[in-house]
Amino acid sequence: MVEVMNIFLLQTVLLVFIQLFLILILSPFINTLMKKLKALLQGRIGPPLMQGYYDLSKYFQKETVVSNQTSPIFLITPFVVFSATLLASLLVPTYITITPLFILGGIILLVYLFGLARFFMAQAAMEPGSGFCGMASSREMMLAMLIEPVLLLSLFVLALMAKSTNLPNIVNWLSIQGIHLFTPTYVLAVIALLIAGIAEMGRVPFDNPETHYELTMIHEGMFLEYSGKLLGMMIWASWIKQLLILSLLANFIFPYGYSASASLPILFTGLLFYFAKVVIVCLIVVLVETVIAKVRLFRVKDILIASFVISIIALVISISKDTGGLGL
Amino acid sequence: MNEAILLQFSFLLFIFGAISALTLNFFSKKLSIVCSSVIGIIGSSLSLISSILILLHKSKLVFSLYFIKPIGPLELIVDPLAAFFILLISMLSIPVLIYSIGYLQAEYMEKNVGVLGVLYHLFILSMILVVCAANAFLFLFLWELMTLISFVFVISDTKSIESQKAGFIYLLMTHIGLAFLLFAFLIFAKYSGSFSFSSFQSVSHGLPNNLKSILFIFMLIGFGTKAGLIPLHIWLPEAHPAAPSHISALMSGVMIKTAVYGLLRFVFDFLSPFPYWWGLTLAVFAIITAMLGIIYASLENDLKRMLAFSSIENMGIILLPLGIGMIFFAFDQKELASLCIIASLFHSLNHSLFKSLLFMCAGSVISVTHTRNMEKLGGLIKLMPQTSMFFLVGALAISAFPPFNGFLSEWLIYQILFSSFQIHSQAVKIFAPVCGALLGFTGAICAATFVKAFSSIFSAMPRSHQPVHAHEVSLSMRLGMGIPAVFCLFVGIAPFAIMPLLQSASEAVIHTNIKSNSFFANNLLINLGANHFAALSPGLIFALLVFFFTMFYFLCKMVGNKMPIRKDETWSCGVTPKAEFEHTPTGYSQPFGVIFRELYTPESFYYKYIYLPVVNGLINISHRVKPIQSGNLQLYLAYIFITLILCLVWLRL
Amino acid sequence: MISLINNFLSIQTIQQLTSYIIGIVLVISILMAGCRRLETMVRLFIFQSFGLVLIMLFAGAISHNKDAFLISGITFFGKCFLIPWVLMFVLQKIKINREVETYISLPTSMLLICCLIALVFELTTNIEIRKEVHVLSTNLLSASISMILIGLFIMMTRKKAFVQIMGLYVMENGILALTVDTIFEMPLVVEMGIFLDLLIGVLVMGVWVYRIKQSFDTINVEELRKLRG
Structure with missing residues (x-):
């Protein structure tokens, strides 16, 4: 019995480390990849694929200057944000249908961990007393209140299909459905989730991660007063978050090709599949970015409400299918 | 029966505390404050221990006071449900009393602290007795006592016209609620022939269904007024800020929870079985309350008013699982229903912890800066580091972020909303997930509201002269804030300490125990058939967060360039930064105002479309009736005289 | 006390005595309605209360109810001493001892009250109350209702x-x-409550009358009509 427990524990620890390693290493690469893909679509050459790592190492070598108005909260925020995001990464299934710690929590914890990170970011942005940071913070919170219900509802619809709020259970359920998966409910929910995911990542048409003009920045605007290592931590955390949402979307859109067991070659194919899926989702996101222009701040509401409505329709259809009512 | 003795002793101590507050006040104000508070703390501790014992033993205490023929036995019955609310009251009254030692000395030395002390003790005693009362007559009497004492606190700032007005609205609204309760009780009494709750319980099956629905609506209005259910909430944002801050903490933390007790007791005990639309009605009102409450809070710049609006929101969140629980109960899903009640009680507990913490922090800030306007504050984190940390804990807990207690109860609420797929009603199946999404919506607004509040009070530079000379508050005040802050974290990490108490309380409402394999307290594991599985391990979350935090913090210190951090002024386009450049609270909430344009209905909306029509109608009726009223005393007596004679004649016929 | 009364008086005697006292109390009520001097009114009130105290004692003796003695004691103390004393005090304060104008002339009102009593006795004789209540006299119920109505009439x-x-x-x-009359039914607490009510009432009303006198320079309640909106 003890032996079994030990093996279980060992396996868990191993999975945790693989997951953390994967997410930490992959996230700068995926961000650069998106930049590269976008550049290629727009006819530019784009940055080298290793640019993310170069950036990070640069940040960690720079001097750290902070505003003299700030309190210790400003200094601990990057670490709180980073640990919350990293904890979230243990909840998201990547190359294998189980997550390292299935007992940790589900979609609700995921959303609230992002919320925790956002709370500290928004608070830290108010610390230096700069007008630009404050504006970004306020806008970020406004976007968050629009995104959160959409994200939750679309995840809820998917969770209701699988009857569990734990992400591994949902993904597992999706992966065993085969061709029967593509019901109207599923398609609509995934579309709503895609919209919410793009908004949560802070990309066009909701926010532009590449802008460098203070008045238009939302997510990046909050880091204005950060520099050096602290900025590096903040940016790395937002890359990790981006990767998490991308993996979530990838696993919901293509719930196939997971490693079934822990043997090495199978794990390897799982990883390959995972990478391919994420790249495809990146391509979708980048395509959307290239085709659509950024919308005005207060028009964001309309898009997100539309997405909310899509989720509700998905919900209604799923229920009518269950009970044979409504006739949809 | 140890519990009984402890509880009786605590009652005596509260009375003794009240007397000592009054008498010692003649010698020295300070002595009066300290002595009465210490006695109160001992009394609260006794009732706390007793309530925990009752909850653990699942026992039921009965104190018979007197038997009066037409009213029925005047009894106090303490069952686990009542004990849970006693736990809530006494658990909060301890830190609030500790806080009040310093707070009263800082703020109220020129006032009559003796009377404040007496009222305080009676307030706590009346709240404890309200939840024990097992007789409608006694219940209403104590309910009224509780209201009147809090009314005195609301108008205690005798110079301010605003607080007088607030007091008037408070008194008016609570009495409208009381009238509905009274009416409901009288209908009950007519059918049962007695005012005792046990007779109500036995008569519940004999009531006609339509009458039961009417009774439920009366109860909803009566208790909803106390709970601040929108649109009956208009008194709450006026009255709670007007009271002294430690009383606001109690009013928001505990007093409005008695409405939850009332609904649990009356709906589940006396009106069951009931149709599911009752629960749906309650849930719809609750989610509307939660949403609108927090939207108003997000746009508010008065610190205490903002907290009061957030109390409205949280009452919505507490009543939502109650409504859903009623739906489950109506569909005979007893296990899920009791889970709902656990969620509701859990959030009540959590809300009392963090809301009283926040109100006490607000009191500290106001006592050193003398302003409630967030526009005029700022920069306090350097002057009051500990208070700001406590406020941060409260803000994180109320925004329901993971390592704190608020998250656990909201997680439970999400889970029960999610479980609605087990119910055969399409309306509920659509309503519940949408409710979940809206709960997320309120959560996000709540986070925004508290980022705004925290940052505008504590961060950056002071925006007026008032916060410049602020200083850290006295030890007792910090201790008073510290205890709930620690509990917020403790409950958030180790809910297994609380879960048995909650389960015992919910078993008293719905007589079923949750199967051990479907709900584990230690890890919050829910496994409710139909492949429904959800898990959460708060301890692990906390441990991992702390682990990651320390690991990366020290890694960062070691790797690369060393971290002697250079401090320099904030970049503001080359000009020396000033407080005027900051983003103000009004500016912060401006985008919210824009997106909630349709939802944001100012207070006057309720007056204009709900209250004024009623008032005008009443005035019209009284104008019609006026001719009968000559103003002549003798004529009125003649009316009575004639009526009496007619009665006699009628008797004879 | 119970045995004392029972030793001296047989039940028949007590019933006869009670009837007489009831008659006297009713007559005093009529006199009060026809009384012009305020001081006399208070004195009459004392006698009336004393009569009631006696009735109560007899009732207690017959029914062996100890509560009755307590109530009669309190009543005796309160209504024969305390309340009259307060009333006299108020009278001295306001310095008015006669009532000149009334709505109905005093002799007429006395006549009307006689009619009233007749009516009430006619109407209430058949009210069904359980047997053991009428231990003293069948007239007590009618008399008490008449008194209530007389008070109202005044x-x-x-x-x-x-x-x-x-x-x-x-x-x-x-x-x-x-x-x-309903000594087996009405609990002590209710009677105590009513009594407390009155005691507070007399204090409040004393102040009230004094205030009216102060502000309107008269104690005519007609002046209150000005308060009407």
């Missing part, structure tokens, strides 16, 4: 605030008589 036809109070006390005495 309040109705007079103008001075002070007399209104007296009317109220006559009414209360009626209620007290009713209590005696």
